[in-house]
Amino acid sequence: MIIEEKTISTERVYEGAILNLRRDQVTVRDEKTSWREIVEHNGGVAVAAVTDEGKMVMVKQFRKAAEKAVLEVPAGKTEAGETDHLLTAARELKEETGYTAENMRRLSSFYSSIGYSTEILHLYLATGLTPGETDFDEHEAIEIFEYAPDALLGMVGTGEIEDAKTIVAIQAVKLLQLSGEL
Numbered sequence: 001m002i003i004e005e006k007t008i009s010t011e012r013v014y015e016g017a018i019l020n021l022r023r024d025q026v027t028v029r030d031e032k033t034s035w036r037e038i039v040e041h042n043g044g045v046a047v048a049a050v051t052d053e054g055k056m057v058m059v060k061q062f063r064k065a066a067e068k069a070v071l072e073v074p075a076g077k078t079e080a081g082e083t084d085h086l087l088t089a090a091r092e093l094k095e096e097t098g099y100t101a102e103n104m105r106r107l108s109s110f111y112s113s114i115g116y117s118t119e120i121l122h123l124y125l126a127t128g129l130t131p132g133e134t135d136f137d138e139h140e141a142i143e144i145f146e147y148a149p150d151a152l153l154g155m156v157g158t159g160e161i162e163d164a165k166t167i168v169a170i171q172a173v174k175l176l177q178l179s180g181e182l
Contacts, residue, residue, distance in 0.1 A: 003029050005036070013037075018077060041112075041119035045089040046075040048107065048169040049099055049126040050182065055146040056173060057129070058166075059096050062141065071145070071161055073169040075121070089124040095135045097144050102128025107172050112164060121165050123172060127182075149173045 005026040014021040020040040028034045049057040056073070063070045076092035078085070086104055093099055104126050112119045136142055147155075152170045155161045161170070176182035 005034075008033060018042075037116060039117040039119070041117055042078045042080070043118075043120040043122070044075060044077040045085055045092055045122045045124060046073050046165040046169055047089050047093045047104075047124050047126050048073055048173050049093055049097065049101065049129060050173060051129055051146060052127075053146075054177075054182075055148055056152060056170065057097050057099060058145045058147055058152070060143045060145060066162070070163055071155070072163045072166045075165055085122040086124065089122065089126070093126055094132065095137065096140075096142055098132040098134040099126070099129045100132055101126035102130070108168070110168065123165070123169055125172070125176070125182075149177060 005028060008025040008027065010025075011023045012020065013023050018041065022038050022040060024036045024038060025033055026036055051057065058071050059074050060069050060071045062068065074093050074096040076088070076096070078088050082088050086106070090101065090104060093101060104124050107123045107125050109120055109122045111117065112121055134142070134144075149170060152161065153174055156167050156170060161167060173182065
């Protein structure tokens with residue numbers, strides 16, 4: 001039986017520029033209580049950008065949490081006041097890759113780590129790409145690559161691609177290809 005946890009109290013532990021941390025005391029089964037640590041995050045977008053040649057546009061950048069450069073789909077956080085995720089996705093695609101898309105459509109939305117974070121990522125498919133100039137954030141250093149989805153799927157299988165949103169995007173593109181929608 002699933003028991004909904006009710007919040008008894010909340011303690012703000014940390015407030016930062018891109019996330020907050022709170023500690024909630026909650027009810028659990030048998031009238032007991034427990035603590036949950038929750039990362040509050042505005043969420044973001046990820047873009048499965050596919051060229052007319054059928055290749056996915058990827059970015060590689062150093063990620064401090066992983067202590068290495070990581071191959072990912074273009075993505076970024078939702079800025080304060082942004083409510084249209086499609087516009088956020090178009091902005092991030094342009095900033096990180098220089099591409100603009102003639103067609104963009106939402107594929108799915110998912111929690112990045114549902115056990116402790118409120119972050120929801122909105123995945124978009126971008127096609128009809130036109131190259132242009134990048135507009136990296138002031139502290140970003142990004143390299144841009146293009147790969148066939150089959151090659152990327154192989155990189156997922158070998159562990160070369162470890163980023164969850166990127167794995168979801170690659171699998172979504174492969175499913176669209178297999179169904180004939182792409």
